[in-house]
Amino acid sequence: MLNQSEISSIRNFNRSYTKLLGILNKRVLNTPLTWTEGRVLLEISFNHDKTPIEVANNLELDKSYTSRILKRFEKNGLINKSPSAKDSRSVELNLTTAGTELAQELDDRSDQQIKDLLIDLSEQEQKEFFQAMTTLNNLLFTRK
Amino acid sequence: MLNQSEISSIRNFNRSYTKLLGILNKRVLNTPLTWTEGRVLLEISFNHDKTPIEVANNLELDKSYTSRILKRFEKNGLINKSPSAKDSRSVELNLTTAGTELAQELDDRSDQQIKDLLIDLSEQEQKEFFQAMTTLNNLLFTRK
């Protein structure tokens, strides 16, 4: 088991990383979307005909809250809703051209943010960074 | 420079870790404090005679928001405010006995959360985890 000093270091890293993620996530640069809205838009972009409930479940959002976001998206011409063929209670969501473009922009910016974050690291350090992150990912998230 | 697949992996890790930190941070178990309130309490516990503005700056909180939290803390008997000797516009913050106890409890719980997180890892894996996190910390936060 890790000792007290190691635990403290982990908590310290978590504090720093919380702050960093907060900065990365906070109002994605130069777009009119909040972080959650951005996640919703990207979620819809991943595949066609996703339903509101799928979006809500995948992102662990309240369905009511999700409904309002989607309504806004529709109003702003980012998505369109069509009645579901399989389930007439439900609707299928798809990005409009404008929505697709915005999703692409978000995606590009998010990539760029990561690149900017690592810009000061040497090639070697970037490899180390990636290795270390992969290790954490495996230990924390990919087991069971 | 990292390639697209590596960038995607990093973004994926960040999403997972955002979620994990969100769970860890969300309403610290069995206490009446929100995450931000917890941070404020711990911040005050770090050393004596901290001023509100120091708390606000250190945690990057709005001073008005901080003021309200502190007012609540005082009302609930967690801290007391005494006029600053150095600057008569300001006050010095100190934990009461109850505040100290609660801060200790928060601290203990936060430690325990980390331990719980790692409980399923072997000794060897915990060492790897710590190593990897230390690497990230060094590369991201401890340079310059």
Next chain:
DNA sequence: ATATATAGTGGACAAAGTCCACTATAATGC
């Protein structure tokens, strides 16, 4: 056919945080 579960929506509310204006005091530039 009836009971139960689920999808989507909106009203009402709560929590968390921001912005602005104000008072009191401190620090700075002459």
Next chain:
DNA sequence: GCATTATAGTGGACTTTGTCCACTATATAT
């Protein structure tokens, strides 16, 4: 020393973000 400018703390008003509940319509299970 005096005028100007900056800073600490507070509260009002507001926004953003998210939660909870109730309701309608449809689907699924018995």
